[in-house]
Amino acid sequence: MVCAFGSGAMVHAAEPGTATPVVANQALEDEVLELSHKLRCLVCQNQSIAESNAPLAIDLRNQVREQLESGKSKDDVIDYLVERYGDFVLYEPPFKATTMLLWGGPAALLIGGAGWLALRLRRRQAEAAAQENLSTAERDRARALLAGDTPVTADIPSAEEPRS
Known part of the structure; x- marks a missing residue:
């Protein structure tokens, strides 16, 4: 009780609105x-x-x-x-030789990422162009295979049959 009373008295001893410099x-x-x-x-x-x-x-x-x-x-x-x-x-x-990677690293990652993205998009365009070059018969065969109308093994030529 005495400690609590003593510490409370110290808090109220300072004038309100004045702060002691830290x-x-x-x-x-x-x-x-x-x-x-x-x-x-x-x-x-x-x-x-x-x-x-x-x-x-x-x-x-x-x-x-x-x-x-x-x-x-x-x-x-x-x-x-x-x-x-x-x-x-x-x-x-x-910026000096020992901190070059620190300064240039983010730019190198950005350029590398942009290059990878450009390469990936180019490959995707090439794949799309290759799919557009399918003949009508090949497209019909692919649709039938995807729909499940045709058994897969029936349309695959065997090793003994010559491919045309």
Whole structure:
């Protein structure tokens, strides 16, 4: 009971409408947040370190904050993290030989998919054209086979009969 009463008294001690600042230097926190959105969480891999609650992401945010507090520029902090973790830590890695597949991969997949689709459509047109070249007798035979009116073995020439 005493604990509940004491904590309730602390809540009501603050003036309504006033908020105590969470951080001492809001400009620094804005820079940390901006950089945190540009850096990938190495654990989650699909979240920035600003969005992730993984212990490594928290450590990286603290490291960014400490380096910015010590007077390093944003570029210096990014260079340090890239040197330590590689280009993968950046959401937008630079275009170079080691990241060429990362940048060109989606385009290569798109071109490959379009090529496969064009080839498939061409084959389908060729098959349709071949079906149009059937004689009337062949079409009648196919209809009869599909309808089940004619036994299949009766229309197939045997190995001994010469084909015409």
